[in-house]
Amino acid sequence: MAKPKLTGPRPDWLKVRLRADGSLENVGRMIDDLSLHTVCQEARCPNIFECWSEGTATFMILGDICTRHCGFCAVGKGKPLPLDSDEPRHVAEAVQRLKVRHAVVTSVNRDELPDGGARHFAETINWISRLNPGCRVEVLIPDFCGNEDALNTVLKARPDVLNHNTETVPRLYKKVRPDADYEQTLELLRRAHSKKSEWPLLTKSGLMVGLGETVAELIDTFRDLRTTGVDILTVGQYLSPTPRHIPIDRYYTPQEFRDLRGEALRMGFRYVESGPLVRSSYHAGRHSNEASADRPDYPSAPIFSDPIRANHHSQTPTGLVQLQMAKDPEKL
Numbered sequence: 001m002a003k004p005k006l007t008g009p010r011p012d013w014l015k016v017r018l019r020a021d022g023s024l025e026n027v028g029r030m031i032d033d034l035s036l037h038t039v040c041q042e043a044r045c046p047n048i049f050e051c052w053s054e055g056t057a058t059f060m061i062l063g064d065i066c067t068r069h070c071g072f073c074a075v076g077k078g079k080p081l082p083l084d085s086d087e088p089r090h091v092a093e094a095v096q097r098l099k100v101r102h103a104v105v106t107s108v109n110r111d112e113l114p115d116g117g118a119r120h121f122a123e124t125i126n127w128i129s130r131l132n133p134g135c136r137v138e139v140l141i142p143d144f145c146g147n148e149d150a151l152n153t154v155l156k157a158r159p160d161v162l163n164h165n166t167e168t169v170p171r172l173y174k175k176v177r178p179d180a181d182y183e184q185t186l187e188l189l190r191r192a193h194s195k196k197s198e199w200p201l202l203t204k205s206g207l208m209v210g211l212g213e214t215v216a217e218l219i220d221t222f223r224d225l226r227t228t229g230v231d232i233l234t235v236g237q238y239l240s241p242t243p244r245h246i247p248i249d250r251y252y253t254p255q256e257f258r259d260l261r262g263e264a265l266r267m268g269f270r271y272v273e274s275g276p277l278v279r280s281s282y283h284a285g286r287h288s289n290e291a292s293a294d295r296p297d298y299p300s301a302p303i304f305s306d307p308i309r310a311n312h313h314s315q316t317p318t319g320l321v322q323l324q325m326a327k328d329p330e331k332l
Helices: 022-033 048-053 087-098 118-131 148-156 170-176 182-194 215-227 254-267 284-291 307-315
Strands: 059-061 102-107 136-140 161-163 202-209 232-237 271-275
Touching: 059 087, 059 118, 087 102, 087 118, 102 118, 118 136, 118 148, 148 182, 170 215, 182 202, 182 215, 202 215, 202 284, 215 232, 215 254, 232 254, 232 284, 254 271, 271 284
Parallel strands: 059 102, 102 136, 136 161, 161 202, 202 232, 232 271
Antiparallel strands: none
16 A cells, blocks of 8 residues: 655654845856856755855756656656756856855766767866866766776866766665666765775765665665765765655654665764754755865865864855756755
């Protein structure tokens, strides 16, 4: 018998207070000036007010049409438009205008491309580094259909953090990520970890909870991720974007998130962000600070060597903005 859908108001810990300062408006005006549209807006992200008030934003490349059909995501599906060759430079210019010090770049899936868009990722990383010396770059990449050469193309561009979200436990993959494969996800993270001596970086992955998994399954998945060498783990509450998407199975309490964080830290993850409103790019700059990467150029950066500044870095702009090249996506 199917479990009834959750109804009624969300718990208090999922309610977000609005900030009435000028920072939110300033970021909004700047995004308008740059002719950008944000994933934060289109996805109705619960953290938009906090992030924008701190000058935080996230970039989505490769257009806004996804070739996959994940049950939790409301990004538009269909036949994507051709890639915009100017997009990598435009992202870098946006980072420069927003004075971002930790830029996050993500994308839709583009399975119709031979490299899944890997070269576009690499060009974006290169442009950001060229126009924004000292800016760290985090990429949240698709699985590239298991193409190791595509992964290496991204790694050779030297991102500071490579993130690939696991999203859920293996039992639920057919429902949540029907076009993806759990073992392929682990293999991508394993391959990225194996290259750290050649291209030093942090690896990262994220999970949603409340999709019907058990705590025991989550712990097993944490263990699988740690075995691949993942440094940073994020865990957040799944919130169904529309009634057409997978319904929420249950709400985890703040204490349960704290317990999950404790379990993950005991496994050896360098940093764990676990909470009801956590998303993979939430506090992204803080993640890399606290995880303390082994890149040879990191020790020369005060933000990494000074613990006081590192703790204060949650106020430093972190980039998450979608460049609008076609129609607006519904959700990231």
